[in-house]
Amino acid sequence: MTARVLGSSGTELTAVYVPAEGDGDLQLAETVGGAGVPSGLPARCALSGDSPIATAFRTGRTLWLGPAEGAANAPMGVLPLGGDAQRLGCLVVVDKATDAFGPDRRSLLELHAEQVAAGLEALAVRVVGRPQAPRAGRLGPGLDTLRGGAFTLGLSTGRIDADAQVLELFGIAPEEFDGRVETLLARTAPDDVPALMAIVEPGRLPSPGQQLSFRIRRHNGELRWLSLRCRVPAAADGTPERVLGVVADAAYLRPSADEVAIVRRLSAALAGATTIREVSRVVVEALRAPLAAGRVAVAELEADRFVVTVLDPPEPGAWPEEWRSEWRSEWPDAARHRLPTLEAALRAGHVALWPPGAALEPGLAGIGPGGLAVLPLPADGRMVGVCLVGWEQEHRFGPEERSLLTATAGLAGQALVRAHALDAGHELTTMLQRSLLPRKLPKLPGGVAAARYLPATVGLEVGGDWYDVIPLSDGHVALVIGDVEGHSAGAATIMGQMRTAIRAYAVEGHPPDVVVAHTNRLLVGMETDLFATCCYVDLDMEEGIAWFVRAGHLPPLLRHPDGSTEEMAIAGGPPLGVVADGEFPLTEVGLAPGTVLALFTDGLAESAHLPLEHGLRRVREVFGAADPGDAGRVADDLLGSAKHRHDDVAVLVLRYDGMRVRPxxxxxxxxxxxxxxxxxxxxxxxxxxxxxxxxxxxxxxxxxxxxxxxxxxxxxxxxxxxxxxxxxxxxxxxxxxxxxxxxxxxxxxxxxxxxxxxxxxxxxxxxxxxxxxxxxxxxxxxxxxxxxxxxxxxxxxxxxxx
Structure with a gap:
């Protein structure tokens, strides 16, 4: 390590301790300064000891010590490096003045420690090829890239107090600096200025530990990567009053010539992407082949959930079981609190790398058995999504890959926000419909149910297809599928009301024909011009007897245990919302164990280029060839026949196994x-x-x-x-x-x-x-x-x- 690295903290004495080789104790790696400062710093510290350095490393808490706390006649700060998942070492700072570590000074030193930790992690990747704690003896001049400095920006005046290290990074001589923040922003790449300005916007204060990477162009035309960590202390009334920040050289993010070409192609492709799906596909195509990755996923952050927009490969079996349990649409979604690794990466705000065999939660286990990269996608001062890149075989992470991933994350985040703005209506209706569909199907005694929903690929509006599985009393279960006429937010709203009404009538214990008749009268009374079709099934899981009611909907398909299929002859009534006193006859059918029942909307079998009778024949052929042992795979196979969809598609599959022990x-x-x-x-x-x-x-x-x-x-x-x-x-x-x-x-x-x-x-x-x-x-x-x-x-x- 060099003096330019540690000297940027601005204290009289700065030192770094890292784990020693072999025994795991902490070893003093380097010190800078210290003239006239009695530090008394040991060369080694036992992790089991009670020294401030060992205590800070074990607990992860910063210690600020005065002479009374054993700081050897000078104020001392001991700052742990790294997070709970991986402790990298400790940064020790010592100063002369008794009031040297005021609130602002402490914040700046904590930010400096975060920058040093990021550099130690990057150096470990460069030296040993995988993320791990740096060891004494492995450190070298590579950490010189961490040289940086501190600044204070007054928000009311726009004046900035930047030290010499900050000005050197921007290529500005101290005597030429006028103290205006605009002078520094003028050196920043135009594409990165909005992200810097968003830091001080109301409601978008930086998260603790978040790193923002940006580019500046020096007077000689050189493009340089810098990293920024900052805090925004607020006044008594809660309004931000100043920005405390640390800027460091992030040369390890500088891409190679090949990566520059990849980033340029990615930028050009994203410029033409106008939807969330298109943006996600471009990102996946840009990363998977150059990185030789086995899996790539892009997910948006919506409230408290990660909503996947693209998976590659798209097969459900390639992804964790926990994802497949909530695979209710074309792609799954998962709660944030069940993926703490992704939450931590979002808070940190920079690329996180996990080596082979890392202990990850079930929702991430198996995505990257040979290594996993997590890319938070930033835009407008916040995180809008995340990208996961996983490798099957053991993968050695290099600094070039880190630079490519960082550049990709910034471009993808901005493109996602832009796509939202261009496609706001479609995104609103899509989110509305997704929130109205069941998040997870219940477990059934004597059977397994699986459902899928796909929006149309032609046009931007969302339709009113829906499905539901409703456990009833006495071992019965209700299966429902329906389709509201039209493609609009109004259709999705009516769909939600229909689903709620049918569920309420069913749980009250009404017979199937009464449930559908009540729902029909409710829709007629809503004073809407829209109508809906529906197929309702009440199945006795103990006896295998099903009662069908059809209201203008396509008849379901049945696959018998011997593999033969049939289009069920179910008596039908009029669509819902057409005739107030419509009659909806019951049809009783017995199901043998091993039977598979498929309910679906017309978007699966009919399109502008495919007549309904031909489409039903194709669906029936796929249904007969599917593996009945996996209900989810049957649903996926059925959707495989609907590549270019002019209408929404909903599919509900039930494999009836029968109850081995009847109640x-x-x-x-x-x-x-x-x-x-x-x-x-x-x-x-x-x-x-x-x-x-x-x-x-x-x-x-x-x-x-x-x-x-x-x-x-x-x-x-x-x-x-x-x-x-x-x-x-x-x-x-x-x-x-x-x-x-x-x-x-x-x-x-x-x-x-x-x-x-x-x-x-x-x-x-x-x-x-x-x-x-x-x-x-x-x-x-x-x-x-x-x-x-x-x-x-x-x-x-x-x-x-x-």
């Missing part, structure tokens, strides 16, 4: 007598003994007592007690004629005579709740069974007469 049920009509609870408990005890459920008998009887007591005391009419034994749970449900849901008390006094029932039910149950039924409700509780309790087939399986 055992029993029902009791509760007598409205003074001892009704006693009779309900006796019925429950007899039933559970016949089912050989004994370990949880007392808990079940307590739950039955509370639920039946509430129904008898607070409702009128018939009360029914249902017991269901399924797998490892016992379900207790009480139906009554009151639609009013039970309310759990927030708190109960010891002297209260009531209100504890639901609290007891909640404490004894794995889960509990209330669902509406036609004219009433059902309050239910599920109790977990002990391992080894046998599930019997016989017993009190039929309804008991009251």
């Amino acid at each position: 055992t049920r029993a029902r009791w009509a509760v007598w409205r007598l003074p001892d009704a609870v006693m009779h309900a408990r006796r019925f429950t005890a007899r039933t559970l003994r016949s089912w050989q459920v004994t370990e949880e008998m007392d808990v079940a009887l307590l739950v039955v007592s509370e639920l039946v007591t509430n129904a008898i005391a607070h409702t009128q009419g018939e009360v029914l007690l249902d017991l269901t034994l399924a797998a490892d749970r016992l379900r207790i449900a009480v139906n009554d004629a009151s639609p009013r849901a039970p309310v759990k008390p927030v708190s109960v006094d010891w002297e209260s005579t009531g209100g504890r029932g639901l609290l007891l039910v909640e404490a004894m149950s794995v889960a509990w709740g209330s669902v509406p039924l036609s004219g009433g409700k059902q309050v239910w509780s599920e109790i977990g069974l002990q391992p080894g309790e046998r599930i019997a087939r016989g017993g009190a399986g039929g309804p008991a007469e009251g």
Whole structure:
């Protein structure tokens, strides 16, 4: 390390400690200055010791020490280098004046430490070919590129106090500098000025540790990369008043001639990209071949989620299982909090590299087994997305690649923002429709469901295709697919209302034809000119019996266990929203285990160049050739026949497996007598003994007592007690004629005579709740069974007469 590196901190003595070879202790790598300053710095520090240097390294906290804290008669600062994921060393600064480390000085030194850490990481990549902590003996003149300086900018005056190192980087002689920030901005590349100006915009203050890379052109025409880290302290009223920053030479970002050519081609291609998808494809094409990468993904940042815009390769099997679990559209999306590595990279604001075998969260594991690069995409002073580049084989990262990735990230971020501005209407409707579709399909007993949605590739508006999977009571599940006429935000809005209405009517327990009829009357009353088609299926997962209702929609396809396919002959009614009193007949179909059911919208089978009957024939052929063992792959194969789409496409696939152990049920009509609870408990005890459920008998009887007591005391009419034994749970449900849901008390006094029932039910149950039924409700509780309790087939399986 050189004096120009450490001397830029501006203190009397500056030193860097890095991990020593072999034993892992911290070793003094270099010092600068120190004349007349009694530092007492040791040559080595044991990591297990209690010295300030070892403490700061272990804890990751900066220490500011005076003589009273053992700073050897001079103020001392010990600043850890690197983050929690990788500790690189410690920066030690010592000064003479007792007030040398005021608030602003501390902020500047912390920023300087962040710059040194970035350079140490880059040097480690250059020397050993992969990100790792630098070791004593591996450091050399390469860190000279980190030379930099500090400045303070007054926002109200526009005056900047920059030290000699900053002026040298910009190629300005100190005697020629007029103290105006415009003089420095005039040397900055025009494309990078907006990013610098955005730092002080309201609501866009820089994140801690964020690095901004930009280019300046010196008086001799040389183009130089610089890096900036800054903080913007605010006044008492919260308004920014000054900028504290550290600028350093980032020569390790300087691209080679080949990379310059790549960046130029990328810039030219991005200039013609007008949509988010086009921008993402250009980025993927620019990176994958030159870097010999195995996988490349581009994702936008929308609120608290990463929304993928392009994957290469596009096959779901090439990406983590956690992504595939939420693959509801053409590309998946994932919550930010489930990807802490990406969140940390966004906060840091610069390229992050992970070596082979790095411990990553499940959402990133497997993307780059040979190495992973994470590129935050900056624009307008914020992060708008992220790009992931993964390698299959062990990959040695070089400084040239880092420069290419950094340049690509800046161009891609700006292009994404520009595409949003050019395509704002389409982006709004796309986000609206994506938010209205189910984020994740439920797990079903006895079957697997998968869904896909693709927007049209011709035109900019979004349609109203939707799908849903709704778990119902008694082992039933509802499958819904529909299509609202038109392509607009209005169509997407109606789609959301239709989906919500059907879900509400279904959960209330209405038969399938009544669910569709109620939804039809609702749409007629909305005073809209739009109509919708729909196919609704109520499937008994225990018996394999399905009831179909079709409202102007295409008939579903069925793939039998022997591989043969058929277009189902389902009786149909008019589209929703056309006739208020339309009739929607029921069609009953039995499904054998191994059957696959496919529901889809007309965009899959029909286009301007393909008649419907020909399209249905093609879809049926693909359906018959697909592997029925993977419902998601079946859905993907079906979408493969719709490359150029003039309409939206929604596909819902269910593989029906049947239930290996069918639930055992029993029902009791509760007598409205003074001892009704006693009779309900006796019925429950007899039933559970016949089912050989004994370990949880007392808990079940307590739950039955509370639920039946509430129904008898607070409702009128018939009360029914249902017991269901399924797998490892016992379900207790009480139906009554009151639609009013039970309310759990927030708190109960010891002297209260009531209100504890639901609290007891909640404490004894794995889960509990209330669902509406036609004219009433059902309050239910599920109790977990002990391992080894046998599930019997016989017993009190039929309804008991009251």
